[in-house]
Amino acid sequence: MTATPRSPRLLLITTVVLAVAGGALLAVPHGQGAKVSVMPPSATAPTTPPPLTSTTPREPAGGGPRSTPTTSASAPASALPPHGEGEAGDPAIQQVLEKSWPADLPAEDERQMLTDGRALLRxxxxxxxxxxxxxxxxxxxxxVAPAFASARFRVQAAIARRDGSPxxxxxxxxxxxTDRGGTYTDGRITDLHFTRTIEKGKATWTPQPRI
Structure with a gap:
């Protein structure tokens, strides 16, 4: 598998996840420990993510999906979980993604692509x-040999949206x-592209090789 080309959507989604790390920094006073609260379901997520501080992707050693690791960015601490929050912070990231990019696909199509996308990424x-x-x-x-251990692999959030064409x-x-060197990193980002095809008279979404 090769690197994913950059796209405006990928840069925007990078911003959302970068904000996760920034929320933690804003919420912790100097010299003190402070817990950042996860965004409640009723909270309103920002529809325009804050400016990017870094969009430089890096390739994990030994292959594996190319991703943009998080660094830091400005974001309301109450809207996003702190970097490294673990599974408890995943719902807040999912909510921000869904509010930043409203659904534009039939529910059945979206479910198919999310199921396939998660399996493909793993x-x-x-x-x-x-x-x-x-x-x-x-x-x-x-x-190529896998770059990440299966034991600590986790999809934190995912959305499927149209990509400029029906x-x-x-x-x-x-x-x-966790990579093969033992380093655990969350907030990695990957885009997987699908094309609508007809198979045996039925429309389906087919994943595309990552060129």
Whole structure:
């Protein structure tokens, strides 16, 4: 699998996740410990993410999905969980993504792509299940060794949206994982692209190889 090209949506989603780290910094007074609250369901998330501080992607050693790790950004501490919050902070990230990019796909199509997108990302990052996607990964026996351990891989949030055409869509995923060097990082970002095709007379969304 190769790197994902940058896109305006990828930069925007990067901003949202960067804000997770920034929220923690804003909420902790100098010399004191303070817990940042997770955004409640009734809270209103910002529809325009704050300015980006870093959008430089890096490739994990030994292959695996290319992602943009978080650094820091300005964001309301009450709206986003602190960096490193763990699973407790995932719902807040999901809520911010959904409010920043309103749904524009039929519910059934979105469910299919989210299910496939999560499975594809896990296969790409950990090597588990690559044989199910020969069109995406090619010969799984010749694939690059997985860059992340399966034990600590987790999709934190995901949305599926149209990608400039009724027959194209993209799944934005925010995820966490431990690389082969033992370093755990959350807030990683990957985009997976899908094309609407007709198979056996039925419309379906087919994942595209990452060029």
């Amino acid at each position: 296969a790409d990052a950990t090597g588990i299940g690559r044989s199910k996607w020969p069109r995406v990964f090619g010969d799984s026996h010749q694939a 027959t194209k869509a993209v799944v934005h995923l925010v995820w966490a994982g």
